Amino acid sequence: MSLPLPDSLWAATANPAPTQSALRGDIKTDVAIVGAGFTGLRAALVLAQQGVDAVVVDAGQVGWGASGRNGGQVNPIAHESPDNTRHKWAQQFGKQQAAAYTERFTQMYLNSADELFELVRTYNIQCDAEQNGWIRAAHGPAAIPAFEQLMQGWNAVGAGLEPLDQSMLQQMGGTRSYQRGWLAKRGGSVQPMSYARGLASAALAAGATIYADTPINRLQQHGKHWQLTSAAGTISAEKVLLCTNGYSDDLFPGLRTSIVPVISIQSATQVLSEQQIAEILPGRQTFADSRRVIFYWRKTAENRLVFGSAGIAAEVATQADRQRILSGLRTVYPQFPELRPEYIWGGRIAVTADHLPHLHQPAPGLYAGLGYNGRGVAMATMMGRLLAELALGKAVDEMPLPVTEIKKYPFHRFHRTGIRLLVPFMELRDRREARLNRPKA
Numbered sequence: 001m002s003l004p005l006p007d008s009l010w011a012a013t014a015n016p017a018p019t020q021s022a023l024r025g026d027i028k029t030d031v032a033i034v035g036a037g038f039t040g041l042r043a044a045l046v047l048a049q050q051g052v053d054a055v056v057v058d059a060g061q062v063g064w065g066a067s068g069r070n071g072g073q074v075n076p077i078a079h080e081s082p083d084n085t086r087h088k089w090a091q092q093f094g095k096q097q098a099a100a101y102t103e104r105f106t107q108m109y110l111n112s113a114d115e116l117f118e119l120v121r122t123y124n125i126q127c128d129a130e131q132n133g134w135i136r137a138a139h140g141p142a143a144i145p146a147f148e149q150l151m152q153g154w155n156a157v158g159a160g161l162e163p164l165d166q167s168m169l170q171q172m173g174g175t176r177s178y179q180r181g182w183l184a185k186r187g188g189s190v191q192p193m194s195y196a197r198g199l200a201s202a203a204l205a206a207g208a209t210i211y212a213d214t215p216i217n218r219l220q221q222h223g224k225h226w227q228l229t230s231a232a233g234t235i236s237a238e239k240v241l242l243c244t245n246g247y248s249d250d251l252f253p254g255l256r257t258s259i260v261p262v263i264s265i266q267s268a269t270q271v272l273s274e275q276q277i278a279e280i281l282p283g284r285q286t287f288a289d290s291r292r293v294i295f296y297w298r299k300t301a302e303n304r305l306v307f308g309s310a311g312i313a314a315e316v317a318t319q320a321d322r323q324r325i326l327s328g329l330r331t332v333y334p335q336f337p338e339l340r341p342e343y344i345w346g347g348r349i350a351v352t353a354d355h356l357p358h359l360h361q362p363a364p365g366l367y368a369g370l371g372y373n374g375r376g377v378a379m380a381t382m383m384g385r386l387l388a389e390l391a392l393g394k395a396v397d398e399m400p401l402p403v404t405e406i407k408k409y410p411f412h413r414f415h416r417t418g419i420r421l422l423v424p425f426m427e428l429r430d431r432r433e434a435r436l437n438r439p440k441a
């Protein structure tokens, strides 16, 4: 039976999906890819273009996971500064190797949005792609030092982030709630489900095969081959790419517990009025703030506001999630009290303990890439290419991030309770810090 898509704006407005059927019977391929999100689809596209036989399978349909549910913000700056990243890697790999990885990783991150938009142009993917920039803002005075440190860290490696003051933020965002921000000019947005479907069509046209409604429930190594088993068939493959991110299960031991699947909630308002269109993000950038329980938003092609925040319990938005979204809209745009969610849905973000994406090769011919910490629109697109390059034989030490052992996220079994307790506490801290920030009327 098919897994239903969430009741999202993206599912309601996306370009039609390519025809997808479930796997029946036994097949052979060069590379089997589990997960038909941005990671798996990009990998399939790169492989198929090189003449490699690639088969993608997903428990749902193309874009069923986070790739069809996200905010569509293409954000080319990581949570960590390049210095922090180098420091973290130096402890594991030594200073010299850490410096080499950090240099490649930061350049890949900085170029990630350009690479995504170039991909969209090359394959003529119809996904409302717009590269108008990404605004990020500090949510209160207490957040400004860390915010500026991150900005300086990235500018030191050529990010070209432009500082924004309160009046610029008001002019560009239509909100008076922030005093300090940056503009990352290379950022932008896509309609994520259309982007996923467009990647799938490009991969199919290049010769890849995609099976939907095919949960893989067993992965076994037989000599030099891997066997993937679903309820109605098997795939024998020389290589396997696990591209399951926040939806990772126990298919390969340890992968599920190497990340924490954090719920993120998205909403879409009614189509904005002329006045709202003129005031809110007139330059059509995307916007995100530095709250622990983040607020982030953007306009869509038809001028709805897609507004997101964290969730607590379930991928189906609860009343508390709706309340958090409403409170976010009121905080950012108090002048428009009529804004409310017409669509609301959720999905899973994969958070890693070091806030960096993870690349693994846990056995010969088996690779996994995951853990984008909420920045996966651009990064999953990059990771798909990296996984394909590994499958094509590129050396692991030439990668822009280290190929590491799969390690358990500390205290993983307590994550649900932890999130439930932490979110209200973090919201409280965000609110207190932001209150200090509110301009006098």
Ligand SMILES: Cc1cc2nc3c(=O)[nH]c(=O)nc-3n(C[C@H](O)[C@H](O)[C@H](O)COP(=O)(O)OP(=O)(O)OC[C@H]3O[C@@H](n4cnc5c(N)ncnc54)[C@H](O)[C@@H]3O)c2cc1C
Pocket (backbone or CB within 6 Å): 034, 035, 036, 037, 038, 039, 040, 057, 058, 059, 060, 063, 064, 065, 066, 067, 068, 069, 070, 071, 072, 073, 074, 075, 214, 215, 216, 217, 243, 244, 245, 246, 247, 248, 249, 251, 264, 265, 266, 308, 345, 346, 347, 348, 349, 350, 370, 372, 373, 374, 375, 376, 377, 378, 379, 380
């Ligand atoms: C609500 C929300 C908002 C977000 N907003 C943004 C944003 O604005 N900007 C940004 O950069 N990032 C954002 N993200 C993160 C981004 O969407 C993800 O990082 C990215 O889509 C991950 O892509 P993926 O292909 O690795 O994984 P996914 O798209 O999650 O795909 C994984 C797939 O694996 C399949 N799968 C798992 N196990 C099996 C199995 N055993 N057999 C078969 N199939 C299996 C699942 O069905 C799923 O479809 C957001 C995420 C969410 C949930």
